[in-house]
Amino acid sequence: MLQTYLKQTLNVELHTKKTIIISAIKSRAFFLGAFVRTSSSRINDSKTLKYISKLNNRVVRRMMYTYKTLLLAPLEKIVKSLESQDICKVVDMRNRNVKPTKKKA
Numbered sequence: 169m170l171q172t173y174l175k176q177t178l179n180v181e182l183h184t185k186k187t188i189i190i191s192a193i194k195s196r197a198f199f200l201g202a203f204v205r206t207s208s209s210r211i212n213d214s215k216t217l218k219y220i221s222k223l224n225n226r227v228v229r230r231m232m233y234t235y236k237t238l239l240l241a242p243l244e245k246i247v248k249s250l251e252s253q254d255i256c257k258v259v260d261m262r263n264r265n266v267k268p269t270k271k272k273a
Contacts, residue, residue, distance in 0.1 A: 193235065203240040 170189065174180045190197055196205035221228045247266055250256045259265040 206235040
């Protein structure tokens with residue numbers, strides 16, 4: 169169903185053996201060299217929705233959860249690639265201590 173929708177609407181074809189469809193709320197996906205996931209607000213700043221209940225005609229407030237899409241770059245992989253090209257030197261990756269190397273003429 170999703171495959172036909174993407175083909176007809178967006179003109180995109182999925183490779184069924186390589187494509188995995190997951191929930192972005194529960195886990196993250198690796199897409200074009202970056203991790204994609206969603207995150208909800210942790211500080212109770214969600215919008216509230218007021219509506220009248222059909223059961224007892226009372227005003228009910230309900231929180232509307234807002235999710236933000238995050239694009240997370242794999243920093244360790246990027247830094248290792250830069251180190252292999254002698255662009256930087258990793259002193260301590262755990263503390264993000266990376267030193268640039270001098271340019272070579």
